[in-house]
Amino acid sequence: MDDIPLVVASAQYNSADEEDIPLVAKKSHASKASVYSLESIEEVDDINPFLDPDVATYYRQVYDQSQYECRAYFDPELRWSKEEEKDVLGKLDRKAALFACIMFIGLQIDRGNLGQAVSDNMLNDLNLTTDDYNTANTIFLIMFILAELPSQLISKWMGPDRWIPLQMISWSVIASLQSFVTGKKSFFLARGLTALLSGGFIPTMVLWLSYFYKSSELPLRLSWFWTTLSLVQITTSILAFGILRLRGLLGWEGWRWLFLIEGGFTFIIGICSIHMMVPSIVHTRTLFTPRGWFNGNERELKIAVNRILRDDPTKGDMNNRQSISLAATLQSLLDYDLWPVYCIGLIAYIPTNTVSNYLTITLKNLGWSTFNVNLLTIPHNLFHIVMLLGVTKFSERLNERSLISLLVPLWLLPLLAILCWWEGSMVNAWGTWVLCNLILGAPYIHAICVSWVSRNSGSIRTRSVSSAVYNICVQAGGIIAANVYKSDDAPLYKRGNLRLFWISFTLIPLLLGTKWYYTWRNATKEKIWNSMSPEHRYIYMNKTSEEGNKRLDFRFAS
Known part of the structure; x- marks a missing residue:
């Protein structure tokens, strides 16, 4: 249990009171979790969802499979100044x-x-x-x-x-x-x-x-x-x-x-x-x-x-010449x-x-x-x-x-x-x-x-x-x-x-x-999220079939 790092969902999270949101719920988004320690957060200007090697490997595969046009420049370890x-x-x-x-x-x-x-x-x-x-x-x-x-x-x-x-x-x-x-x-x-x-x-x-x-x-x-x-x-x-x-x-x-x-x-x-x-x-x-x-x-x-x-990270899960299927369109x-x-x-x-x-x-x-x-x-x-x-x-x-x-x-x-x-x-x-x-x-x-x-x-x-x-x-x-x-x-x-x-x-x-x-949707998700153990959160974020804003680690802007 103690060896399991804190889980931080990947990007595009919005909240009027972000400092009040538990660390495990910040920066929520898409299909793969970003995992790293509190010390890692202090080392970068912005939260980097790719600091965990498993997450970086997963998204590299996603970008390769989608033929994402910028995939050759993907660098999880790149650092830069403001x-x-x-x-x-x-x-x-x-x-x-x-x-x-x-x-x-x-x-x-x-x-x-x-x-x-x-x-x-x-x-x-x-x-x-x-x-x-x-x-x-x-x-x-x-x-x-x-x-x-x-x-x-x-x-x-x-x-x-x-x-x-x-x-x-x-x-x-x-x-x-x-x-x-x-x-x-x-x-x-x-x-x-x-x-x-x-x-x-x-x-x-x-x-x-x-x-x-x-x-x-x-x-x-x-x-x-x-x-x-x-x-x-x-x-x-x-x-x-x-x-x-x-x-x-x-x-x-x-x-x-x-x-x-x-x-x-x-x-x-x-x-x-x-x-x-x-x-x-x-x-x-x-x-x-x-x-x-x-x-x-x-x-x-x-x-x-x-x-x-x-x-x-999901901005690389489709390339710029990839069509959207009828089923995906209807789902959206x-x-x-x-x-x-x-x-x-x-x-x-x-x-x-x-x-x-x-x-x-x-x-x-x-x-x-x-x-x-x-x-x-x-x-x-x-x-x-x-x-x-x-x-x-x-x-x-x-x-x-x-x-x-x-x-x-x-x-x-x-x-x-x-x-x-x-x-x-x-x-x-x-x-x-x-x-x-x-x-x-x-x-x-x-x-x-x-x-x-x-x-x-x-x-x-x-x-x-x-x-x-x-x-x-x-x-x-x-x-x-x-x-x-x-x-x-x-x-x-x-x-x-x-x-x-x-x-x-x-x-x-x-x-x-x-x-x-x-506010109600975020609170409902937060309640379920907080009831999960760290192991269950980790498994959910890596294995769930839920996508986009339906994920428990996604928070809506209001």
């Missing part, structure tokens, strides 16, 4: 995170410029109503949802480095062809095809980024990802100010030039993305980086690989422990998405010109960036998600109450503008939730599917948002705003219930 890791992280930020943001520009340009187009009287030019506009947004979101999971599975089979460039080039062509729509049918078709070809881009990109970053590092990088969204909206609003003035050139309306020019810009990014995306952290030589991301520095390359594996879809976060994604963004969809139409109806309307959409995007980065950093610093996310309904409810019961709402021009900017500048928890799903997945298989499912839920919420405001409720949309108020209110019990559920 300064060295900081240098490696900086290079990853300048390459992986920056490249991801650049490619996200292409997506946001083509899915976000419809609001600018309708500010240029696009609906009147095509003899469309605001209900037709709602239908177009609904078609876009439905097709986007239908493409999410298949796109993710194709990406896992082909590799994100091949699939994402192909996606971008394909949808950019259709986005440009929107400049030739002539009526309702062609408009609906163009929006549907654009969504079908771009669906799955976000979860695929999130999965690709997870290959390079620890679980604690990913949320901030994802916040940069969605900061790009606001920066793109600011930039395209300024560009639209000029492009829409081309109305009359060659007999075209300004919005037609907008679709053509911005679609062409995405096409260029798509071509460049062929050389931006890399298959893995050890295959980074491209046209833009001929010496690789680490300039041939083998030590930095080994640090980059081993820091990720020590944080989460039925992972009920992730459903609370899916529900949050469904509801959390409906109020802001609804107001955002109608912002340019509302401002135009209040008397502002087409060009001023696009400039007036800039301030809330600046506010959005500050709130996104702030709430994400705050969440990571406190290691808390559910309670931090309560800031969203607490922020929105009084503002939506004003929209519901203030007689001047949607009538008083500057007052409505300020109110809409405050609503759209609400704390944005998307980066928190995406990384939350990733953390609580517990395996690459589940993570690949769960990121897509979460985004499906978000897009489903977008469908609801696209149909809250109705033409018979215009121009004040009192009925619609009341619905937004109650939708926002339901987020409060949902977030509190999510906090309770994950």
Whole structure:
């Protein structure tokens, strides 16, 4: 009995009070235990699940069997300083995170410029109503949802480095062809095809980024990802100010030039993305980086690989060209422990998405010109960036998600109450503008939730599917948002705003219930775990058939 070392589960454990968790339960994750003494913990900066030779041997076999692309650089005994890791992280930020943001520009340009187009009287030019506009947004979101999971599975089979460039080039062509729509049918078709070809881009990109970053590092990088969204909206609003003035050139309306020019810009990014995306952290030589991301520095390359594996050993249990079977996909879809976060994604963004969809139409109806309307959409995007980065950093610093996310309904409810019961709402021009900017500048928890799903997945298989499912839920919420405001409720949309108020209110019990559920699940596991003898824990961690977040040594982030 005394010869049995303390057992420390492998990586990706999250808790608000980690120091209170018994040593045997810390750093829980996947299928093989890491075993070492208390003295060993003092010798390294981070917990190393491979200090036990048996564990290192086991995972080396796993990586060889999966043909993990980085397996040649796996080194259980490698040591490095915090300064060295900081240098490696900086290079990853300048390459992986920056490249991801650049490619996200292409997506946001083509899915976000419809609001600018309708500010240029696009609906009147095509003899469309605001209900037709709602239908177009609904078609876009439905097709986007239908493409999410298949796109993710194709990406896992082909590799994100091949699939994402192909996606971008394909949808950019259709986005440009929107400049030739002539009526309702062609408009609906163009929006549907654009969504079908771009669906799955976000979860695929999130999965690709997870290959390079620890679980604690990913949320901030994802916040940069969605900061790009606001920066793109600011930039395209300024560009639209000029492009829409081309109305009359060659007999075209300004919005037609907008679709053509911005679609062409995405096409260029798509071509460049062929050389931006890399298959893995050890295959980074491209046209833009001929010496690789680490300039041939083998030590930095080994640090980059081993820091990720020590944080989460399961990141090597599949290679980047390995497909996910139908049975494994179904198993991941039925992972009920992730459903609370899916529900949050469904509801959390409906109020802001609804107001955002109608912002340019509302401002135009209040008397502002087409060009001023696009400039007036800039301030809330600046506010959005500050709130996104702030709430994400705050969440990571406190290691808390559910309670931090309560800031969203607490922020929105009084503002939506004003929209519901203030007689001047949607009538008083500057007052409505300020109110809409405050609503759209609400704390944005998307980066928190995406990384939350990733953390609580517990395996690459589940993570690949769960990121897509979460985004499906978000897009489903977008469908609801696209149909809250109705033409018979215009121009004040009192009925619609009341619905937004109650939708926002339901987020409060949902977030509190999510906090309770994950706390209860962790406590239940902890009780069983503590009742086991050291021998039984050791046997369980090495022999159990339970996987991912269903293991007793896994703890959920809450």
